[in-house]
Amino acid sequence: MCGIAGYIGERNAPGILFDMLKKLEYRGYDSAGVACFSGGKVIVSRGKGKVDEVRKKSRITEIKSTVGIAHTRWATHGEPSDENSHPHSDCTGQFTVCHNGIVENYKEIRVELSNRGHKFLSQTDTEVIPHLIEELYSGDFETAFVSMLKKLKGSFALVAVDSNSPDRILVARKESPLIIGVGKGENFIASDTPAVLADTKKVIILEDMEYGIVKKDGVLIKRLDTGIPVDKEVHDIKWDVKAAEKDGYDHYMLKEIFEEPAAVKNALRGLENITATAKKLSKYERIYIVACGTASYAGQVGRYVFERYGISAEVVIASEFRYSTINTVDKKCAVIAVSQSGETADTLASVKEAKNRGAYIISVVNAVGSSLTRMTDDNIYTYSGPEIAVASTKAYVGQATTLTLLALSVAKEKGKITEAYQNEILDDLYAMPDKINSILNSREKIKKLAAEQKDCKSFFYLGRRLNYPTALEGALKLKEISYIHAEAYPGGELKHGPLALLEKGVTVIAVCPNDDLKEKMESNMQEARARKATLLRVAEDGEFTVPVCDPVLSPILYVVPLHLFAYYLSTSKGIDPDKPRNLAKSVTVE
């Protein structure tokens, strides 16, 4: 996820563009840049760092320009660096582009263009775009732009300028958002509405496979496949800037829970890399999964999937691993470090030690270019986009999906499963975003359950096997943002102690997938009912209703109502779930 912006009008573009980027910084903040027309040329200023840092260093604010494009980045291809920052230009500097999304076929295009003499200066997928326009240009910017778009696979929101056409900015959209803010004698382009609200409340929303020509006094949108103009509605935005930054959601946490379908889809984008990494991983004798907090629960999901296919993997909390398990690590071991931020101190320290002992190190990480990604042998990105809320939600879903894919690939590599079986699970995974959406659509029911439970003082989450981590994750989320006591147990453990605490007034949340352990889970629930505890089930026919899915994928689906439940319970108690007391988003100290 990145933020892109554009301005064309009478006022000073560089300042306006930096202001717009500030409003989009929640979409990415590892580097930023602006490109503006000046003296018949397009001047580019960009660099690593947050928008304010880049603005401070940049001299582009001193030039007089009324047209420009800009970008704030969240790295996906190529680490955060000056060279990888947007905007990107072609060999001649005529065409300059900012992009949000992923060009899936960028490697092939890059090889082809390199063979034709194009010189690339970055590691990004985006850089192929201006070079493609250059290659396809024969006098008309729009024609070259459209021909370029037709060659791209993947997703994009794009703004592009041509130094020979200073009266226009070309825009396009496929799967990544893009809007146009309509002003008087000026127009704005942005990934999201907050960026334009200070200047206009009138907005055109681009749909997939539409492109447009934006001039200061007009906007023309066309269909990419036919070139036929589209009659676009101009929406009147009622949100204030603060609400708009969260896409209209009350909190980042809720917005991020609603991004869980996309988290699955984005994790699947890593499949090729996962398959390649699995080939290496399958050669190692022992696998350790090392992480903290929510990331460690995603690690547990991975462990159970490995075990399902007869492969052993051990999950160790990073703060324990570095002081104890480390003594068992040698070059026969592989360590999979799981982290959203890639900056968690204990995880980094564990990786450093394991590396010194010769282990093969893989990351499953969200933040490209983070410290973790520079210490590993191979990185698997979850591509979940920036996560702002302290309580991790979409990152967990991305990590659980990625680790499931990794375990499946290793199992396939070791001959433990057939290709047909792997494809069957993959098909179910591709259907997962729709299933998650159906849970999100039942949010009112979950909100009601949360309101009913808001005065409960103690929760017990139960799960077995693959969904024991789901129970752990549900309980942690509740603790973090509602400050209510919550514990998680494997269902079979209940009678070994915790049962003594169950009584009227305690709520038990049982995660019950439709699998071979269903009856065992039923008898655990019976134990809770008999002590008069309130029982809520996450099941196909539960109080938290979930769609049918293959049991191996149930952790990815069954956690969604628990994230929503924790969120609504927190807000029903008047707590701000985005800023839980005593907690930081990244724990960068021991």
Ligand code: M6R
């Ligand atoms: O950035 P990381 O994934 O390494 O962070 C690990 C934990 O600190 C994190 O998951 C924490 O437990 C969250 N607050 C959970 O919601």
